[in-house]
Amino acid sequence: MSKREKQEPTQLGMAAEGVEEELxxxxxxxxxxxxxxxDSEKNLERASKALREVAESDERLVAQLQKLVAAVGGIRDRQQEHARGVNARAEELQARTQAFQGLLQRYAGLGKSASELNAVVQDIAARKQKATSSEDNRALAASLEQLLERMGQVAEEAQGLATSATEQDFGDIARQADSLRQQLLSARNKMSLLQKGLAAS
Structure with missing residues (x-):
C-alpha cells in the first residue's frame, strides 16, 4: 500500500471527525x-451569548463540511483516474487479444498445411519403394517438384508469420512459426536431394 493510499483515508476520516465534533x-x-x-437580564445575556456562539459554530461547521466534501471529491477524482486507466487497459487487452487470435489462426493454418505436406511426403516415400521403372521415377520427380514448390510457399508463410508475431511482441508464436519454417526447410532439402537422385537414375 502506497503512502498516498494510507494518507487519503486519514484525511477523509479527519474531515468526517471534524464535522461530527463541530455538529x-x-x-x-x-x-x-x-x-x-x-426571564431575566442574566438569562437574556446568556441566551444572546449562546446565539453568537451558535453562529460561530455554524460557520465552523460549514467549513468542516467543505473539507469533507473536498476529501470526498479527492477520492472521487482518484477513483476516476484509476477508472480511466483501467478502461484504457481493457481496450488495449481487447486489441491485443484480437491480434493474438489472428496470429494463432494463421499458425493453425500453417499447421494444417504442414500436416498435408507430411501426408504427401509419406505418399511419395511409399511410391518410391514400389517404383520399378524410369516412368515411375519420372512421375515421382514430378510429384516432388510440386511438393518442393509447396514446401517453399509454406516456409515463406511461416517466415511471414514469425515476422508479424515479432513486430507485435508475441515471441511465443514467433518462435513456433520460425521452428516450423526450419523444419519445412530441412524436409525440403531432403526432398530436393531425393529429386536429384531420381533425376540421375
Missing amino acids: RRFEALADTVLRTPL
Whole structure:
C-alpha cells in the first residue's frame, strides 16, 4: 500500500471527525439557546451569548463540511483516474487479444498445411519403394517438384508469420512459426536431394 493510499483515508476520516465534533458542539449550543429561559437580564445575556456562539459554530461547521466534501471529491477524482486507466487497459487487452487470435489462426493454418505436406511426403516415400521403372521415377520427380514448390510457399508463410508475431511482441508464436519454417526447410532439402537422385537414375 502506497503512502498516498494510507494518507487519503486519514484525511477523509479527519474531515468526517471534524464535522461530527463541530455538529455536536452546534447541537449543544442550540440546545442552550432553546432551553435558556428569557426571564431575566442574566438569562437574556446568556441566551444572546449562546446565539453568537451558535453562529460561530455554524460557520465552523460549514467549513468542516467543505473539507469533507473536498476529501470526498479527492477520492472521487482518484477513483476516476484509476477508472480511466483501467478502461484504457481493457481496450488495449481487447486489441491485443484480437491480434493474438489472428496470429494463432494463421499458425493453425500453417499447421494444417504442414500436416498435408507430411501426408504427401509419406505418399511419395511409399511410391518410391514400389517404383520399378524410369516412368515411375519420372512421375515421382514430378510429384516432388510440386511438393518442393509447396514446401517453399509454406516456409515463406511461416517466415511471414514469425515476422508479424515479432513486430507485435508475441515471441511465443514467433518462435513456433520460425521452428516450423526450419523444419519445412530441412524436409525440403531432403526432398530436393531425393529429386536429384531420381533425376540421375
